[in-house]
Amino acid sequence: MNADTANGALGRKLGSVITLSNSEIDCIEAMLKRERQVAAGRELVCDGEPYDQTYVIKEGWAIRFKTLSDGRRQILNFVLPGDFVGLFAPLFDVSDHSVAALTDLVVHPLDPGSTVEMFADCPRLAAAIAWSAGRDEAILSEQVVRVGRRSAYERTGHLFVELLHRLRLVGEAKQRSFELPLTQEILADTLGLSIVHVNRTLRRLRENGLLCIKGERVVIGDLEQLTSVAEFSPQYLTAHPLPRRTESLLATAAS
Amino acid sequence: MNADTANGALGRKLGSVITLSNSEIDCIEAMLKRERQVAAGRELVCDGEPYDQTYVIKEGWAIRFKTLSDGRRQILNFVLPGDFVGLFAPLFDVSDHSVAALTDLVVHPLDPGSTVEMFADCPRLAAAIAWSAGRDEAILSEQVVRVGRRSAYERTGHLFVELLHRLRLVGEAKQRSFELPLTQEILADTLGLSIVHVNRTLRRLRENGLLCIKGERVVIGDLEQLTSVAEFSPQYLTAHPLPRRTESLLATAAS
DNA sequence: CGCTAGGTTGAATACGCTCAAAGATCGTGG
């Protein structure tokens, strides 16, 4: 058990940005001490309602979404193992969106007090978590482009390549395939399309040998070509070590 | 000169979340010491290129955007006075999007070292800045919904109500009107529409008495009705004081 | 005065939506 695989998905993710020291690994472990089950379909956070709890997902998929009064729904992003839910909760009194479990979940509820302590005591860890928040915003930005300026075909392909990359980072995908616990309705509400059109688009992708969904599993037939037709560039997702100038700033701060 | 109007737009914004102490006002002032002019059209940040500078906008408008290889462009968000640009820059080595000045700008370049210090020394200010980052993410989320699930008519109305609220918070809008230094092409790339359709949609809004653009000025004819047809709820934008439980956590951390 | 950038309008097209109905899959209870 090394720094990469300790602490599950979150440790794995943060470990790809900073080299985790033993004390930092302990700190993550302490943070993720508590654990709770959440049944599929349950809402972790409700739009417009008070909330103050932050979670880290250990297992399962969730969605962040908003619903309009006539029932139209837009999914903002998928929440995967190692992701935070409600990281900013302590700063707002009500949520501006909902979060619902797509599958049964195992989540770590965080203790607000010890999180503040952690930010003070482990500045490098704090930076890594801030990096994760920045990456979440990058994912959301890409979602804006996907929905605003890409065709249904590009859009759908792009989402699947993104999911492949994200799941790989936390060890939940093979080279070209992964479990996909989603209905086409969920895909439609993510992509800003109708269910029917998602279905037709998936068929086109399948007919072109780019990607194939069998039950709950996606297999990407030709990743290179899919990446190309979707004009996917993984830059916004890939984790690099923190810039050296920032590491040295943090080292100064810690002393 | 009181806490609300000191320090310009940023102080005004942060002051609506925490009551600024004198030392915190000083801290903001110190942070915004430097100043730089940027000409309209100039790019502050370029997609895919290294960047490490954080700015706070003092005057003028900018856009955050991404461009696809065939020229399609999607604007992610407008950057207004009091907003941060590249707040996460120290944590990434290249940017995942571009930022360009729409008008001539006056910006405050921040000094990375003193920003880290500020985070350590003024936890309440740090929390207020984190709140601002969370609000930016909320704005981006609303952009996803706008582009993904609203009709062109709703979408356009929604954007203008959002801008009105955002500009009011930093003292740049009257009750029902504000300066709009945007072409219809910029609006189109923001809303994920074609220029032609933006033009027709604006005409419809004008014909219905909801909003009227004269030159560089927008006048909202019927804010109530516009808010209603766009299904706009200002919750995600409005600043409330930090929850009491968080204030007490921060107080403990500071001592 | 002519050039350029932006705004406005019309006509034809296309992409994606709605409505509708028929398969497939799965859990559950008779």
Added chain:
DNA sequence: CCACGATCTTTGAGCGTATTCAACCTAGCG
């Protein structure tokens, strides 16, 4: 074990919103 219902997937047909292409208008500026 099979029948049933519920949920999800798939396909067809017609429609509508938004796009593209094209032309013309307007204002600002050298």
